[in-house]
Amino acid sequence: MLLLPRGFSMSKSLSKRFLQLSVIHLLLTAACITAIFPVARVVSISFRNTDTVATSDAFNFPPRGEATFGDYVEFFSQAVIPYELFEVKETPDTTVTVVEEDPILVDPDDPFASLDELDAVDAPRKWYSNYTDLFTKHLFAQWIYNSLVISFSAAFIGVFLAATAAYAFARFSFPGKKLAGGFLFTTQMIPAPMMIIPVYLVVKSLNLGNTYAGLVLAMSVTTLPFSIMVLKGYFETVPKSLEDAARVDGCSPISAFFRILLPLSTPALAIAFLFSFTSAWTDFLLASTLIDDVELRPWTLGIMEFSGNFDARWGLFAAGSVVIAIPSMMLFLYSAKYVVSGLTLGGVKG
Amino acid sequence: MRFSNFLKGALAGLAIAGAAHAAPTKISFWEQDSSEAGKEMDKWISVFEKKNPEYKIVRQHYENEELRSKFLRSSVTGDGADIVYGPNDLAGVFNTAGVIRKVDDLIPANKFNPAALNIVKLKGSTWGIPLSEGNHLMVFYNKKLVKDAPKDFATIIENGKKMTNPAKNEYGLAMFQSEPFWFVPLMGGFDAWPLETKNGQTKVTINTPETVKALQFLVDLKNKHKIIPADCDYDCAKSMFLSGKAPYHINGDWEANAMREKFGADLGVAPLPLVNETGKRATPLLGGRFLFVNKAITDKKLAGVKKFVEFITSKNVQLRMATRLDRIPATLEARNAPELAKVKTLKPLIDSAEFAKASPSEVEMRAAWDGLRIMVQRAMSGKETVAQAVKTGQKAADEALSAIQTEKKTKAH
Amino acid sequence: MEITVLPAISELLLLLLILAGILATGIGYIWLNYKIWKYPFYLPLTLLFGISLGGYTYANGASQLAAAFFGTIPFLIGLYFKRGLKGDFKSSTYFLAPAVIGVIFLFLYPLVFEFYLSFRDLSLRTFSDWITTGHVPLADNYGLSNYIEVFQNRATGQSFIFVLWRTIMWTAINLFFHLSVGLVLALLLNAKGVKGVAIYRTLLTLPWVIPQVIAVLVWRADFNESIGFINQFITVVNQLFSFEWSGNVIMPLTWIGFEPKAWFLDGSALFTAACIVNIWLGIPFMMINFLGALQSIPHSVYEAASIDGATWMQKFRHVTVPLLKPVMVPASILGAIWTFNNLNVIFLMTDGGRYEGADILVTDLFKQSFTYYRYGFAAAYSFVIFAILCILTVIQFRVTRPRHASTT
Structure with missing residues (x-):
């Protein structure tokens, strides 16, 4: 849209077009500023050592009549990009360490002596230490790996389960089809806290508590309804005649499904896969219900370790969030166009 | 280990029976302490395991609320941790739910400071093994801004007024002002207390003239003396003090180390001041950290737990806790040790603990917190007058109480 | 810190094995049903199978509810074969099987469980009974008190x-x-x-x-x-758009509630x-x-x-x-x-x-x-929310559907 209207003289339409474009850019820039503003703060916190979120510096704005245009510009620019972000490099944290002789541990047979020596070698804090600490002092890399493993396998299993069921919904009629479809859609409305205990009990009774496997199983089923809706919609758009032809050639329905329909439906499979992957990647509730061990936690759970009630290390938390945001953004930008076509194709038909 | 468990379940019967035989007894240990404490605990564990190779202790860290709900949930299937380490109020919740066992038979009572044991005594039995006392509030002050420790609130108000300059975000006092944990010490200073137990029945007592006075005092700090900001949460208060925008800061012992690191010699620590009106000190709640034992624990593991408890309440470990984690030790042996007196950093914490009251461990306290929170918020926001807020708080607490005590009520009828 | 990679992979391979096992069992079960659904002893047989399955789960420490649930499922499947499928729809049944197994375990059973719980008084006080005996007492008012309480006004004035x-x-x-x-x-x-x-x-x-x-x-x-950016921002913007009129500073934006x-x-x-x-x-x-x-x-x-x-x-x-x-x-x-x-x-x-x-x-x-860990009350409240959301969605469908349907 916003095409050149016909019948305008060239110069007039050019200037109008320029105006249009500058308005568009202005609006988009304003939107970007709103989007960036808290995110920039997260970045600036990620370099902090003090572990508080609040910035206590008030911006001393001059009273009415004295404020100049420059003051306004300064105020708003500081809001978007906290100055702290630039100061951080120049003022490396010099933590005041109270050097005191350890008064107690002089006993040479002390079993702790060798252990204490180990952590005595602590590198001095740098301005980027929060980022390096994530990987050297905490299991952050492990958590990301866990998340990847869990999300990939949950998405694979979820898509397989969804594809077969969606095929039955799209191609066959069977008694109770409407009821089953309605039930699947209804599951989307269950309030999340409701499922905590029973899902925990089920997974425990399958002897899969505190394992990757249990979490993968639970996650792959929770995204099932959405995936079925998407895939069913897409399967309906694939002409049935293709499979019928294969059936005439002596193909069983199962091999017709695997050999004919699935290869034709890669876009829809990608949508379902990406949707399951994303929801597993960002899931917190299921993981916190089913996983105990720190080595098994996905990043959503692991990162919460830095947010303790009275022991919050928001610097580390923010650094972790920034690290996570990068792959999440790539995933989101890449998957979004598939998800949208999934919505278009599948529709939501109860 | 987990992997072999899984194998056993999945391919029942195919599990390798031999491997399980030689393996040490695994004791799972859940805690909710800070990360520094976590590192220290790992050291205890590795020293303990070297001495007792027949046991293996597996530590897992959780956040406070998560630890509670997780332990309750896991207890249903019998998978809860064997020992849980956390603040004293876990005793009320876990004891009411019947998921922890009494520990009277595990520890000699005369080994511990009676005050510490008292905190987790419910219905005549001890439900947790005290490791440290603490979790109490005190005043931190910035010696660059004020020279002396505040004796009474009048001093704080007087000095605070000089420092307050809202245009620069500078205030006399920084604290988590709408949180009841910061208000209950004032109640103590005014002779009010949120819980009352009579004939075995615990009641919440918020609607009292003393509470009204205490609440009025808090509201006055904001509206009359104007030494605290309009609203300030935990993070806001801490960052105000750290950046030198407030001379006085009320916070807990858990921040002592962070404060020292930031201010060094400029940090002053003092007990909560006197309330001039009554001449009594504000009484912070003194809790502590305790070890709770799962009710469903096996005898074999219990023997290990007993050994572990002996080890972590030994003098050496208790003193390490004092020096490295700023915790007041719970055993008499460590408290009376001459080494402890040398730990300068711990002295102000012990001094402020002297004026503290034991933090109630009863589950009913949860209801009191709820009522108090609503009361403080409504009064501080000016939504309700002090008199109204106290009534609302009492009502809300009573309602919450009836939710906890449903069964009691039906039995009585 | 080093990463441990291997357990995850071996565990997942095992999971695939288990899934294949479950799937094979499921498919085999359906195949068997198709073979024998016509015989007169079919329904009693499924009933028997259900009872033994329920008994087996109960003996293995499951709750009465779980035992009842898994005891009834085979009979319901039997009814579905006898009354609904009647030997037809073979392919669709096989295709549905994997998803249905998952949905039964992780959606249907949890729903049934929570529904049961919503009539029970499961709270901190009754928690130990539940653990030791597996029994949860019925809530007051014939089990309805949880639901009644959801609609009651709270002391804080919130209805x-x-x-x-x-x-x-x-x-x-x-x-x-x-x-x-x-x-x-x-x-x-x-x-x-x-x-x-x-x-x-x-x-x-x-x-x-x-x-x-x-x-x-x-x-x-x-x-x-007091120290947040938003209130400062509002003050500055108000100042920017203010003007003086007969000695008073007028901030027009505050008229629409734009103030700190x-x-x-x-x-x-x-x-x-x-x-x-x-x-x-x-x-x-x-x-x-x-x-x-x-x-x-x-x-x-x-x-x-x-x-x-x-x-x-x-x-x-x-x-x-x-x-x-x-x-x-x-x-x-x-x-x-x-x-x-x-x-x-x-x-x-x-x-x-x-x-x-x-x-x-x-x-x-x-x-x-x-x-307060009031699980029974939580279940009742969840169901109320669930029901309201269902009703609202049906309304939303009615509003958006007719025109949408005409385009497809």
């Missing part, structure tokens, strides 16, 4: 109807802004000749990809009454703040969805429209909107459901329920039930 009303407002406000702002941004990005779309798009998706906990936390710090607020202590301000944060968080999702849909509309359609002399407005109404509708309708329905049940934002904005006045149904459920 169920009011929270419901606030939830509906929450959903409507958020959905409106998500859809409208998302659409506008998508249109702007899709406008012809705009350079740097990739950069804009990347920046605009930031709110969606940053973990919510930290994003909300930063917002909360900005909403602080006690964001956390004032309930309605807190609700506004939560809405702002959630709108900020949710816009990118809708924007990217709409952008994808807009990009799939070929430019030739617009060119044809302009040749016919259509104005900008006409093109928007007659080309863009109808082509966007297939995305808009499902996106708004799912968006409404997800917003209605959005626990995170309000929970985090109210500092885990510390501040009152902004609760919606789900957060109220969380606060009312899990502070």
Whole structure:
């Protein structure tokens, strides 16, 4: 849209077009500023050592009549990009360490002596230490790996389960089809806290508590309804005649499904896969219900370790969030166009 | 280990029976302490395991609320941790739910400071093994801004007024002002207390003239003396003090180390001041950290737990806790040790603990917190007058109480 | 720190093995049913099988409810074969089997369990009974007291109807802004000749990809009454638009409520703040969805429209909107459901329920039930929310369906 209207003289339409474009850019820039503003703060916190979120510096704005245009510009620019972000490099944290002789541990047979020596070698804090600490002092890399493993396998299993069921919904009629479809859609409305205990009990009774496997199983089923809706919609758009032809050639329905329909439906499979992957990647509730061990936690759970009630290390938390945001953004930008076509194709038909 | 468990379940019967035989007894240990404490605990564990190779202790860290709900949930299937380490109020919740066992038979009572044991005594039995006392509030002050420790609130108000300059975000006092944990010490200073137990029945007592006075005092700090900001949460208060925008800061012992690191010699620590009106000190709640034992624990593991408890309440470990984690030790042996007196950093914490009251461990306290929170918020926001807020708080607490005590009520009828 | 890689992989391979086992059992079970459904002893046999399965699970330590559930399922399947399938629909049954097994375990059973629990008095006091004996006492009033209590007024003056009303407002406000702002941004990005779309798009998706906990936390710090940015911003903007009139400073923006607020202590301000944060968080999702849909509309359609002399407005109404509708309708329905049940934002904005006045149904459920571990009450409350949401969705379907149906 916003095409050149016909019948305008060239110069007039050019200037109008320029105006249009500058308005568009202005609006988009304003939107970007709103989007960036808290995110920039997260970045600036990620370099902090003090572990508080609040910035206590008030911006001393001059009273009415004295404020100049420059003051306004300064105020708003500081809001978007906290100055702290630039100061951080120049003022490396010099933590005041109270050097005191350890008064107690002089006993040479002390079993702790060798252990204490180990952590005595602590590198001095740098301005980027929060980022390096994530990987050297905490299991952050492990958590990301866990998340990847869990999300990939949950998405694979979820898509397989969804594809077969969606095929039955799209191609066959069977008694109770409407009821089953309605039930699947209804599951989307269950309030999340409701499922905590029973899902925990089920997974425990399958002897899969505190394992990757249990979490993968639970996650792959929770995204099932959405995936079925998407895939069913897409399967309906694939002409049935293709499979019928294969059936005439002596193909069983199962091999017709695997050999004919699935290869034709890669876009829809990608949508379902990406949707399951994303929801597993960002899931917190299921993981916190089913996983105990720190080595098994996905990043959503692991990162919460830095947010303790009275022991919050928001610097580390923010650094972790920034690290996570990068792959999440790539995933989101890449998957979004598939998800949208999934919505278009599948529709939501109860 | 987990992997072999899984194998056993999945391919029942195919599990390798031999491997399980030689393996040490695994004791799972859940805690909710800070990360520094976590590192220290790992050291205890590795020293303990070297001495007792027949046991293996597996530590897992959780956040406070998560630890509670997780332990309750896991207890249903019998998978809860064997020992849980956390603040004293876990005793009320876990004891009411019947998921922890009494520990009277595990520890000699005369080994511990009676005050510490008292905190987790419910219905005549001890439900947790005290490791440290603490979790109490005190005043931190910035010696660059004020020279002396505040004796009474009048001093704080007087000095605070000089420092307050809202245009620069500078205030006399920084604290988590709408949180009841910061208000209950004032109640103590005014002779009010949120819980009352009579004939075995615990009641919440918020609607009292003393509470009204205490609440009025808090509201006055904001509206009359104007030494605290309009609203300030935990993070806001801490960052105000750290950046030198407030001379006085009320916070807990858990921040002592962070404060020292930031201010060094400029940090002053003092007990909560006197309330001039009554001449009594504000009484912070003194809790502590305790070890709770799962009710469903096996005898074999219990023997290990007993050994572990002996080890972590030994003098050496208790003193390490004092020096490295700023915790007041719970055993008499460590408290009376001459080494402890040398730990300068711990002295102000012990001094402020002297004026503290034991933090109630009863589950009913949860209801009191709820009522108090609503009361403080409504009064501080000016939504309700002090008199109204106290009534609302009492009502809300009573309602919450009836939710906890449903069964009691039906039995009585 | 070193990463341990191997356990995950071996565990997942085992999971595949288990799944294959379950699947084979399921398929075999269906095959057997097809073989024998016609015989007169079929139904009694399924009944017998169900009873033994239930007995087996019970003997293995499952609760009575679980035993009853897994005891009835085979009989129900038997009935379905006998009355419904009658030997037909073979392929569809096989194709459905894997998903149905999953849904039975992880959706149907939990629902049945929670439904049972909603009539029971499971709280801290009865918790130990549940663990030791597996028995939970029936709630008062023939088990209905949990439901009755959901609708009772609270001591703090908060009634169920009011929270419901606030939830509906929450959903409507958020959905409106998500859809409208998302659409506008998508249109702007899709406008012809705009350079740097990739950069804009990347920046605009930031709110969606940053973990919510930290994003909300930063917002909360900005909403602080005395030192937060928002109130300073409002003061500065008011100053910018102020003028003097007969000696008084007039700030016209304050007339529409644009003034510094006690964001956390004032309930309605807190609700506004939560809405702002959630709108900020949710816009990118809708924007990217709409952008994808807009990009799939070929430019030739617009060119044809302009040749016919259509104005900008006409093109928007007659080309863009109808082509966007297939995305808009499902996106708004799912968006409404997800917003209605959005626990995170309000929970985090109210500092885990510390501040009152902004609760919606789900957060109220969380606060009312899990502070005191009232599982029975929580189940009843969940079902009430679930039922309300079902009714509202049916209404929403009725509103959006007729025109939508005519296009397909």
